Amino acid sequence: MKNAAAIFKLSYGMYIISSIDGDKKNAQFANTAFQITAEPAVIAVSINKQNYTHELIEASKKVGISVLTEDATFEFIGKYGFRCGRDFDKLADAAVIEGSTGVPIVTDYACAYIEGEVIQSADLGTHTVFFVKVKDADVLSDGTPMSYDYYHNVIKGKAPKSAPTYHED
Amino acid sequence: MKNAAAIFKLSYGMYIISSIDGDKKNAQFANTAFQITAEPAVIAVSINKQNYTHELIEASKKVGISVLTEDATFEFIGKYGFRCGRDFDKLADAAVIEGSTGVPIVTDYACAYIEGEVIQSADLGTHTVFFVKVKDADVLSDGTPMSYDYYHNVIKGKAPKSAPTYHED
Numbered sequence: 001m002k003n004a005a006a007i008f009k010l011s012y013g014m015y016i017i018s019s020i021d022g023d024k025k026n027a028q029f030a031n032t033a034f035q036i037t038a039e040p041a042v043i044a045v046s047i048n049k050q051n052y053t054h055e056l057i058e059a060s061k062k063v064g065i066s067v068l069t070e071d072a073t074f075e076f077i078g079k080y081g082f083r084c085g086r087d088f089d090k091l092a093d094a095a096v097i098e099g100s101t102g103v104p105i106v107t108d109y110a111c112a113y114i115e116g117e118v119i120q121s122a123d124l125g126t127h128t129v130f131f132v133k134v135k136d137a138d139v140l141s142d143g144t145p146m147s148y149d150y151y152h153n154v155i156k157g158k159a160p161k162s163a164p165t166y167h168e169d
Numbered sequence: 170m171k172n173a174a175a176i177f178k179l180s181y182g183m184y185i186i187s188s189i190d191g192d193k194k195n196a197q198f199a200n201t202a203f204q205i206t207a208e209p210a211v212i213a214v215s216i217n218k219q220n221y222t223h224e225l226i227e228a229s230k231k232v233g234i235s236v237l238t239e240d241a242t243f244e245f246i247g248k249y250g251f252r253c254g255r256d257f258d259k260l261a262d263a264a265v266i267e268g269s270t271g272v273p274i275v276t277d278y279a280c281a282y283i284e285g286e287v288i289q290s291a292d293l294g295t296h297t298v299f300f301v302k303v304k305d306a307d308v309l310s311d312g313t314p315m316s317y318d319y320y321h322n323v324i325k326g327k328a329p330k331s332a333p334t335y336h337e338d
Contacts, residue, residue: 001304004303006283007210014180033179036298037293038295046213111178112174114176120291122298124205124211124289124300125206
């Protein structure tokens with residue numbers, strides 16, 4: 001390959017993906033949520049198979065997507081990105097609303113949310129791409145959605161080097 | 170639905186997707202290209218089934234992805250977004266290189282490209298999501314990748330109202 005760094009030029013947003021299965025619920029950070037079709041509105045979400053949220057989505061088909069804004073902190077994102085919900089209740093001290101589908105939706109640092117149900121999925125080895133038919137959605141604020149590029153260049157730059165989740169990359 | 174405008178808060182990049190089948194070749198604008206897995210590197214690309222590029226990708230499995238930069242003009246993007254390659258050779262006056270897979274890659278206003286072959290696809294009604302295993306990639310410049318938000322708020326704002334492709338939305 002001439003220069004694999006080309007792959008890092010693709011653009012992404014910053015999202016919290018949530019799900020629920022009975023009394024089990026969880027939420028995790030993800031950067032891949034994209035609208036695929038307009039009629040009906042379907043969003044693709046890619047989730048690592050090892051994640052607890054993946055297990056809940058597979059079981060219930062329910063998915064919540066919170067769109068993070070540029071004011072989200074490194075610590076907040078780290079909680080959803082680096083800690084596993086199997087042994088830590090990430091939602092305990094979060095601002096959460098219950099969506100129409102029953103899925104918990106994290107509203108901290110979120111300007112919008114989308115919720116829906118999986119109508120189809122694609123197995124890509126380490127990850128599953130879930131195709132989520134939108135059931136409900138709302139705008140929560142006029143905050144600017146955070147891009148992954150902004151997170152990498154601005155938010156990580158502000159992170160204390162002593163933070164347990166600090167990464168040099 | 171409480172407010173469907175929530176869906177527009179998702180983030181996207183700006184890409185030219187190209188393909189070739191024998192002596193037929195084409196390229197089109199798309200905003201949905203995102204990495205799904207790292208091992209192996211696989212990129213998902215969503216293409217409308219009515220597009221000529223869709224026909225070529227289905228036939229050859231070859232896909233080129235050019236990452237557009239913020240200096241791309243409204244006219245340039247419009248050529249790939251609003252005109253159909255079945256009756257107009259979009260590549261005739263474009264800067265194009267031939268990738269390792271034989272696919273034509275548009276390098277105008279591009280800071281990077283990725284090329285590969287479809288290993289799997291998902292039928293989502295109006296669109297097909299192609300999962301492209303990366304075969305080669307390169308960085309072409311240090312230009313800033315254009316976000317769809319930048320296109321909508323900055324590039325469209327600069328477009329002459331008399332442009333044939335001008336849209337009020």
